[in-house]
Amino acid sequence: NAGVTQTPKFQVLKTGQSMTLQCAQDMNHNSMYWYRQDPGMGLRLIYYSASEGTTDKGEVPNGYNVSRLNKREFSLRLESAAPSQTSVYFCASTESWFEQYFGPGTRLTVT
Amino acid sequence: GQQLNQSPQSMFIQEGEDVSMNCTSSSIFNTWLWYKQDPGEGPVLLIALYKAGELTSNGRLTAQFGITRKDSFLNISASIPSDVGIYFCAGQGPGNQFYFGTGTSLTVIP
Numbered sequence: 266n267a268g269v270t271q272t273p274k275f276q277v278l279k280t281g282q283s284m285t286l287q288c289a290q291d292m293n294h295n296s297m298y299w300y301r302q303d304p305g306m307g308l309r310l311i312y313y314s315a316s317e318g319t320t321d322k323g324e325v326p327n328g329y330n331v332s333r334l335n336k337r338e339f340s341l342r343l344e345s346a347a348p349s350q351t352s353v354y355f356c357a358s359t360e361s362w363f364e365q366y367f368g369p370g371t372r373l374t375v376t
Numbered sequence: 377g378q379q380l381n382q383s384p385q386s387m388f389i390q391e392g393e394d395v396s397m398n399c400t401s402s403s404i405f406n407t408w409l410w411y412k413q414d415p416g417e418g419p420v421l422l423i424a425l426y427k428a429g430e431l432t433s434n435g436r437l438t439a440q441f442g443i444t445r446k447d448s449f450l451n452i453s454a455s456i457p458s459d460v461g462i463y464f465c466a467g468q469g470p471g472n473q474f475y476f477g478t479g480t481s482l483t484v485i486p
Contacts, residue, residue: 269418298474300476305478306478307380307382307464307476307477307478307479308419308464308466308476309476310473310474310475313473323473324473324475355418355419357418364409364421364424365409365421365466365474366421367411367418367419367420368418369416369417369418370416370417370418
């Protein structure tokens with residue numbers, strides 16, 4: 266039972282490049298989330314998906330898009346990366362809205 | 377967005393000592409969660425609190441949901457070296473979004 270998995274673990278992009286961060290969960294959870302974590306800022310919600318087929322903006326959605334591909338997978342896309350998007354990105358899932366389970370994170374550097 | 381103030385920012389304690397940290401919000405939350413994050417890993421849920429006034433334990437950890445619904449605290453008793461890490465509080469606010477504190481970094485000196 267892998268829980269929440271994320272790929273890639275590390276990525277370096279040049280300004281303006283695009284990429285998609287992948288997240289998958291095997292717990293049959295309805296809800297999935299994308300957060301970014303910056304030093305001294307805690308975790309901030311980028312987008313979330315309450316159920317398959319729905320997505321909603323979180324606290325810091327600008328510069329990102331998401332796709333809930335199916336119940337298991339929730340991807341985060343950066344269309345034109347900027348240095349301000351250098352961060353650690355975490356995906357999480359939950360069944361009950363209350364207890365979120367996190368993946369190991371993707372460390373992204375934009376130069 | 378919602379602001380969660382978590383204190384202290386960092387703690388250095390001797391092994392065996394008790395630890396206390398808290399989290400306050402300017403808004404009411406329906407749920408409070410406490411997570412621990414090890415270096416290079418994602419946060420791991422420690423305790424979930426669902427009702428104002430609730431006191432919940434998980435081994436050496438005890439957490440309480442404040443009566444005003446604007447605060448929560450976490451206590452760790454008899455700390456051990458593996459307690460080292462960053463502890464985050466999180467509150468569930470409007471729209472079922474979760475808001476996180478800035479974390480308390482705990483160092484346990486053997």
